[in-house]
Amino acid sequence: MAVTVETHPTLTEAAQAMARGDAVYLGGGTGVMRLINAGVIRGRVLRVTDPGLREISLSGETVRLGAGVTMAAVAGHRDLAILHPVAGTIGGPAIRVMATVGGNLFAPHPYGDFATALLALGARAVMAGGGGTRPVEEVLRDRAGGRAGLVAAVEFARPRDARTFGWHKVSRVKPKGVSVLAIAAVLPREGGRIRGARVAFGAMGPAPARAAAVERVLEGQSLDAATIARAAEVAAEGFDPPTDALASAWYRREVAGVHLRRLLEEMA
Numbered sequence: 001m002a003v004t005v006e007t008h009p010t011l012t013e014a015a016q017a018m019a020r021g022d023a024v025y026l027g028g029g030t031g032v033m034r035l036i037n038a039g040v041i042r043g044r045v046l047r048v049t050d051p052g053l054r055e056i057s058l059s060g061e062t063v064r065l066g067a068g069v070t071m072a073a074v075a076g077h078r079d080l081a082i083l084h085p086v087a088g089t090i091g092g093p094a095i096r097v098m099a100t101v102g103g104n105l106f107a108p109h110p111y112g113d114f115a116t117a118l119l120a121l122g123a124r125a126v127m128a129g130g131g132g133t134r135p136v137e138e139v140l141r142d143r144a145g146g147r148a149g150l151v152a153a154v155e156f157a158r159p160r161d162a163r164t165f166g167w168h169k170v171s172r173v174k175p176k177g178v179s180v181l182a183i184a185a186v187l188p189r190e191g192g193r194i195r196g197a198r199v200a201f202g203a204m205g206p207a208p209a210r211a212a213a214v215e216r217v218l219e220g221q222s223l224d225a226a227t228i229a230r231a232a233e234v235a236a237e238g239f240d241p242p243t244d245a246l247a248s249a250w251y252r253r254e255v256a257g258v259h260l261r262r263l264l265e266e267m268a
């Protein structure tokens with residue numbers, strides 16, 4: 001079957017066209033184009049020309065990134081400094097000018113570095129066609145069955161200071177390699193105690209996920225050596241990491257605590 005590309009002016013129209021039957025949405029195409037070239041994706045491919053999808057806006061401390069914003073745009077934006085280390089290590093420059101925020105939410109394991117950061121930031125996805133907003137966590141959960149829908153943008157509150165947000169990516173090729181694992185943490189502190197800990201792991205399962213056991217250990221504590229040691233002990237709890245060409249499941253479980261400890265020490 002040949003590939004037919006449909007161009008729509010808005011995401012809402014693309015969502016309606018999607019509902020008419022089997023079709024694949026094309027973001028920046030770093031994943032989809034590979035699958036088209038390999039003959040895995042055939043039939044209808046939908047693209048959207050709305051420039052609004054590439055908008056970055058800040059209102060107070062709320063950041064809104066259109067789904068079509070690229071990693072290069074994030075890495076080059078002066079008000080998004082906390083996300084520079086995340087976006088700046090996704091692929092090489094040629095990937096970053098194409099790879100989008102929306103596409104990263106749906107990129108299969110071991111991809112999803114940006115989605116891991118969004119998960120820790122408590123981001124919400126703005127759904128296409130007036131579908132309201134949903135936690136990114138739900139989108140990541142529903143994407144497996146193709147039930148997530150099209151994402152128009154993501155929104156999150158920018159952490160108050162750089163020390164509140166931490167990012168640690170483990171890869172075999174530096175600085176642009178694919179993640180053996182990735183960790184993002186948001187640790188707001190009140191009176192020296194962590195309030196509202198959010199820690200997410202990437203490449204430790206089919207999709208980025210929160211480390212609930214780690215968050216429980218950190219909540220209400222000061223980020224001292226004893227707390228960090230306890231958090232590192234439970235790092236892999238609740239995760240069933242895959243074995244792939246980069247690392248075995250055993251290896252990922254073994255090193256998760258080591259890398260979490262390093263990240264938390266940097267954030268202390």
Ligand SMILES: Cc1cc2nc3c(=O)[nH]c(=O)nc-3n(C[C@H](O)[C@H](O)[C@H](O)COP(=O)(O)OP(=O)(O)OC[C@H]3O[C@@H](n4cnc5c(N)ncnc54)[C@H](O)[C@@H]3O)c2cc1C
Pocket residue numbers: 024025026027028029030031032033067068089090091092095098099100101102103104105106107110111112113114149150151152176177178179
């Ligand atoms: C050489 C190479 C290196 C890479 N390195 C990394 C890396 O280090 N870290 C990393 O995380 N990823 C990496 N990737 C994967 C990929 O480039 C990124 O995850 C990228 O962000 C995907 O975005 P895209 O716009 O290209 O997605 P596309 O390929 O266009 O789409 C990917 C999937 O997302 C869906 N999709 C796209 N946009 C939307 C939307 N708005 N709403 C709903 N569904 C949508 C598509 O239908 C498709 O299923 C790499 C890829 C390559 C080829």
